[in-house]
Amino acid sequence: MNAPIVDPLQGDFPEMIEEYLEHGIMKCIAFNRRGTLLAAGCTDGTCIIWDFETRGIAKELRDKNCNAAITSVCWSKYGHRVLVSTSDKSLMIWDVLSGEKVAHTTVGPTVLQARLHPGSTTPSLCLACPFSSAPMVVDVVEGTTKILPVLVSELNNGVALNSRSKIPEGSTTYSLSTACFNKFGDLVYTGNSKGEILIIDHRKVQVQAVVSVSPGPIIRNIVFSRDGQYLLTNTSDRMLRIYENLLPMKDAHKVLDELHRTLDEQDEVEKLKTAGTKCLSLVHEFQDSINRIQWKAPCFSGDGEWVISGSASRGEHKIYIWDRAGHLVKILEGPKEALIDLAWHPVHPLIVSVSVTGLVYIWAKDYTENLSAFAPDFKELEENEEYVEREDEFDLMPETEKVKESDVNEDDPIDILRVEDDSAFSDSDMSQDELCFLPAVPCPEAPEQQEKCVGSCSKAPDSNQSESPLSVEAGQNGHAANNASSPPEAMVNSTAGETEGTRLKRKRKPSEKGLELQAEKTKKPSIPTKPSGRLSRSRKYAADPESSNGVNGDYASDD
Known part of the structure; x- marks a missing residue:
């Protein structure tokens, strides 16, 4: 939505359920980079690609040999590929345009969340967060896995394993592991059960910094804002925390390497904690101090100005909206169905939520016409009033007082191919290879329905049906019957013959x-x-x- 049109008094966030999407039982969702396509994973192993502009299904991605429920979906940078993780420990990369499976691999534990590397247009690396085990970096094409360290006691002890190998018995396990890439994918931010955020260089499988979260709760979710400037965490102490990213967007790992060279004299753990203070800075922390709600699926808005999170309580479909300063601005209450996933549209003030029943709800603004907010001289009337015009109001203006014509040269060529930069994106360089929409493919009707339609419209009369009165009359008058009439015309004529008895009698064969x-x-003379x-x-x-x-x-x- 264009920013100048938004009424600043109403707020730029959703307020009501506009509509819902229904197809199977959907459990997880993800927008592409431009918000034109929405991927949804279902419990039957199908990944549905919705055209978000038309709210129609653009593509169905499904492996006939996999019927396990999808646990997460993720888009590549330019939208050509989609990563899918399933409950049968599989990771699959799909080509969205062709609908073909590009790569498939199996890991040891069940993956709850998987994210593609954001720095590549056709990535094969992904970050997988299994249940009750350490996060891992998986190459889906080559089938290799790197287990990332999750505790300070395991520093720099990452092990490279085959994707079909099991996790070592000595590996630290904890519930609901979480991790995410930074904006360009050169660093991985992981959270553990000790209340620590580890910043890892996944190429070297080496921890570069540690940030401690007081008083040491389990970190359940970690997510970056779209521009990579802020980090949001959800912890077991029912609090949401916003950190500011102090590292540069590009080549952050080089900055950390340089920082480590200046801290060689310190102890290893102290050096990592000191480096952590140079990476993240706590901005705000907020919670529901009255109800002490546990949060679920937190995320930022597209522009990073708002923070949303769903209530993890059973039977509640509530979405809480805060500004980045930590002030609660809105509570959205939906149906009495538990919320399991949440996403904010990258551009528009829209929120998409998934309920436990498998429906996807679309929340939008409740716009009201308030022209005085945009035209200060506009006056609203409660009832009609007679307008009396001025004497010279509609007089023709002389040539000297006409408004000067525009200086635009109408002969200049118009560029209809180049896409202008969109200020709504932090990386506003629009790639010509980016996939924003899928081509529409006509969907034919079912064969049974086609045969039924053709048979009822254009089938020749059989022994149980009487001959058409029109064909009988045409045969008697020496005219050839028009057998090339289309099925719709035949159906209309048949219906008209059944309903309009008077017209048929006038065309019936004389007795x-x-x-x-x-x-x-003809024999008698006429009587004048x-x-x-x-x-x-x-x-x-x-x-x-x-x-x-x-x-x-x-x-x-x-x-």
Whole structure:
């Protein structure tokens, strides 16, 4: 949505459920970079690609050999590929345009969340967060896995394993592991059960910094804002914390390497904690101090100005909205269905939430017409008033007082191919290879329905059906019947013949009595004393002696 149109008094955040999407039982969602396509994972293993502009299904991605529920979906940078993790420990990369599976691999534990590397247009690396085990970096194409350290006691002890190998028995396990890439994917931020955020160089499998969260709660979720400036955490102490990213967006790992060279004299753990203070700075922390709600699926808005999170309570579909300063601005209450996933549209003030029943709800603003907010001289009237114009209000203006014409040269060529930069994106360089929409493919009807339609419209009459009156009359008059009529015309004519009895009687085959009367009429000389109008009526009704108006017999007897 264009920023100048937004009423600043209403707030730039959703307020009500606009509509919902329904297809199977959907459990997880993700927008592409421009917000034009929405991917949804279902419990039957199908990944549905929705065209978010039309709210229609653009593509269905499904592996016939996999019926396990999808646990997470993720788009590549330019939207050509989608990463899917399933409950049967599988990771699959799909080509969205062709609908074909690009790569498939299996890891040891069940993956709850998987994210593609954001720095590549066609990535094969992904960050997988399994249940009750350490996060890992997986190359889906090559099938290799690097387990990332999750505790300070395991520093710099990452092990490279094959994707089909099991996790070592000595590996630290904890519930709901979480991790995410930074904006360009050169660093990984992981959270552990000790209340620590570890910043890891995944290429070297080496911890570069540690940030401690007081008083040491379990970190359940970590997510970056779209521009990479802020980090949001959800912890077991029912608090949400916002950190400011102090590292540069690009080549952050080089900055950390340089920082480590200056801290060589310190102890290893102290050096990492000191480096952590140079990486993240706590900005705000907030919670529901009254109800002490546990949060679920927190995330930033597209511009990073708002923070949203869903209530993890059963039977509640509530979405809380804060500004970045930590002030609660809105509580959205939906149906009495638990919320399991949440996403904010990258551009527009829209929120998409998934309920436990598998429906996807779309929250939008409730816009009200308030023209005075945009035109200060506009006056709203409670009822109609008679307007009295000024004497010279509609007079023709002289040529000297006309408004000067625009200086735009109409002969200049218009560029309709280049896409202008969108200020709503932090990286506003629009790639020509980016996939924003999928081509529309006509979907044919089911074969049974086609046969039924064709049979009812254009099937030739059988022994149980009477011959068409139109074809009989055409045969008697020496004209060829029009057998090339289209099925819709045939259906319309058939329906008209059943409903309009009067019209059919006038086109029906004359009876023997009618033919005899016509023959007698041709033999008798015309009677000039009879009015022409009455004679024409006699001819009209004599051709149809079966008419039930009771007048035909009188005129026929007069002849």
